[in-house]
Amino acid sequence: MIPDRHARAMLPIPDRAAPGLTTYDAKDPATSFPPIEPLLPPDGAPNVLIVLIDDTGFGASSAFGGPCYTPNAEKLAAGGLKYNRFHTTALCAPTRAAMLSGRNHHSVGMGSITETATSAPGNSSVRPNTKAPLAMTLKLNGYSTAQFGKCHEVPVWQSSPMGPFDAWPSAGGGFETFYGFIGGENNQWEPALYDGTTPVEPPATPEEGYHLTEDLADRAVSWIRTQKALMPDKPFFVYFAPGATHAPHHVPKEWADKYKGQFSDGWDVQRERTFAKQKELGVIPADTDLTPRHAEIPAWDDMPEELKPALERQMEVYAGFMEHTDHHVGRVIDAIEDLGVLENTLIYYIIGDNGASAEGTLNGAFNEMANFNGMAAVETPEFMISKIDELGSPTSYNHYAVGWAWAMNAPFQWTKQVASHWGGTRNGTIVHWPAGIEEKGGRRTQFTHVIDIAPTILEAAGLPEPTLVNGVLQSPMEGTSMVYSFNDPSAPERHDLQYFEMFGNRGVYFQGTSAVTKHRTPWVMTGGALAAFDDDVWELYDGTADFSQARNLAAEQPERLHELQRLWLIEAVKYNVLPIDDRGAERLNPELAGRPTLIHGTSQLLFPGMGRLSENSVISIKNKSFSVTAEIDVPERGAEGVIIAQGGRFGGWSLYFADGKATFVYNLLGIHQFTSRADTVLDAGKHQVRTEFAYDGGGLAKGGDLTLYYDGAAVGTGRVGATQPMIFSADETTDVGYESGTSVSADYTAQSSRFTGKIHWVQIDIGDEDNDHLIDPDERLRIAMARQ
Secondary structure, eight states: OOOOOOOTTEESOOOOOOOOOOOSSTTSTTOOOOOOOOOOOSTTOOEEEEEEOSSOOTTTBGGGTOSBOOHHHHHHHHTSEEESSEEOOSSHHHHHHHHTTTSOTTTTTOSSOGGGOOSSGGGSSOOOTTSOOHHHHHHTTTOEEEEEEEEOOSOGGGOSTTOOOTTSTTTTTOOSEEEEEESSOOOSSSOOEEETTEEEOOSSOGGGTOOHHHHHHHHHHHHHHHHHHHOTTSOEEEEEEOSTTSSSOOOOHHHHHTTTTTTTTHHHHHHHHHHHHHHHHTSSOTTOOOOOOOTTSOOGGGSOGGGHHHHHHHHHHHHHHHHHHHHHHHHHHHHHHHTTOGGGEEEEEESOSSSOOOOSOTTOBSBHHHHHTTOGGGSOHHHHHHTGGGTTSTTOBOBOOHHHHHHHTTTSSOOTTOTTSHHHHBOOEEEEOTTTOOOSSEEEOSOEEGGGHHHHHHHHHTOOOOSEETTEEOOOOOSOOSHHHHTOTTOOOSOOEEEEEETTEEEEEETTEEEEEOOOOTTOOSSSOOOOGGGSOOEEEETTTOTTSOSOOTTTOHHHHHHHHHHHHHHHHHTTOOSOOOOSHHHHSHHHHTOOOSOOSSEEEEOTTOOOBOGGGSOOOTTSOEEEEEEEEEOTTOOOEEEEEEEETTEEEEEEEETTEEEEEEEETTTEEEEEEOSSOOOSEEEEEEEEEEEOOSSSSOOEEEEEEETTEEEEEEEEOOOOSSOSOSSOOEEESSOOSSOSSTTOOTTTOSOSSEEEEEEEEEOSOOOGGGSOHHHHHHHHHHTO
């Protein structure tokens, strides 16, 4: 083997010309230069594929004993290894930031999610440049790099079309190609997509069979084929991160119908079935205990009988969604196999970036925007029953009930967000690498963590951790390579110390024992003050003899508990976890939190062509009076189309022209549409069109009177019966002169929404009164967390 001549600890690798004879005439026979060689990693470096599924518990996939059929995960595991003690951070953005850097999530500023960032180093959502991302390291060592799917690591003030793009995958993130979405969740049928940093529309409509997961798989397959066709000697690093199976649970009906009737016995029985199957498969030890259901989670038998058919369908849809996702993951893996490079491709199939999500309320949701706006009561059992056939379809924005999330985390306690217990952080993971792993169908029980992936890949590729990247001295990676365990199932675990923390839920694992304390329950966010951190009750578990954290030893071993509590504190200081932050409103107010904001004052001026503006980028009109004024040129053929629209089918507002008349529609949760229309057609020429909304006041979500004006003269009035107090959408945006995504009004589609005239500017002004102070701080925090 030719020795590697590159100084790879410094990236980019310095160009070092070898001294030698320089001739005067190129025709001189002594003229000789070495051929130009493309940069490659060391010989034998594998291709790498990371598959990261969203919001999937340990007990969901059939590969780990769950009810959701995942044949491709099973096939991959049969040719590789299952890790049953692999851990995440309990929340999506922190897990992703940790995985892509090889550092703990507070070390890279992602203590929680971008929407709750503060100026504290561990919660800033800004990755220090001393901790370069894995993709950058691989790219600068000669890998081709691409990401497909979800990116929730962009600070909210950097997520507008103006960037800066330092944290975007294809700019500062090290990926040469990015196709996917920015944020915590997205509509699977009509997503807001980016190609690099450029907004793009989906290539087809739901009616034409479009689904985001299939699109992402198509893109990944095409990119991998192209890469191997044009650069067969160069390895690739592909990060495939579909938005599935995060809510909304969107899937073609035939996939959900496969599970008809399979969940009629409810979540308690399903949990027991999964537990038995896990023992049968050997993915949990034979002496594991099934942890009991906590009082905060209702028993299936206590749920209203009339609601149970809708609850069953929620789980059928989720199971179909999971199987559908696995199917398209399989297409990516099949493409690699068809190219003949599966043998030397290191694949991580991580089934969940945290535990299953309990953010769907105790009853589940048809449109989770109702819950986000404190209006879950509008989704009565009767309403849910009436919408059974639409669950999972383009007309829904659905989520399953808390009980199903609990069942999908079998055999563990708790769910996503709860970083203290394994139900929030233990995710079944499969590793496949025929060239580097001898055993097929093996099981590994060493404690591992998502921060271990980056150092594993570097070791497998024969690459050192860089000490200098782009002129910046790098801090060491905090994970431990898993390569030592690939061919030695009995090897002593090397990652034997790990802290956990999320919104005050915290724990520490050390040499087989874990100490944990749960500070807050994900779905109980309002009513009653949280306990002081020092008053939280800690539990102690023997991880060697108690796989599921079922037997609390705190009373029996108080000294051991105290030792681990002190160790948690030491680790917390080391990795910027302190100060622990469970605040609500303060973290959601940029000025109080200490993070930048794009919005200042009571007025905002927008211009034609501006679009994909997130709610963080646009002045809020909620719970107050407002006006929208536009200066436009109306063509001779008349005005049609959108002036400005915010939100979409599941909530929002739009000022547009229909049949030549100015129209304003307020769409309340996709359930009620309040439409006001001008009495007359607007003539050709230059005009100002204005709508004024006079808020009723006296609280949140009130209605108000609406007036439309042409050039200062009133031309129409209307009434908005009620408004959304908190959020219009988790993924829809604001657009000027058109509407992307789903449409607020049925009067037009995204394709027909473009304004036929010319827009000079649009101005939004808000009134002096503001009822936002009436919003419970914890309610705002709950909404922010449930959107990630």
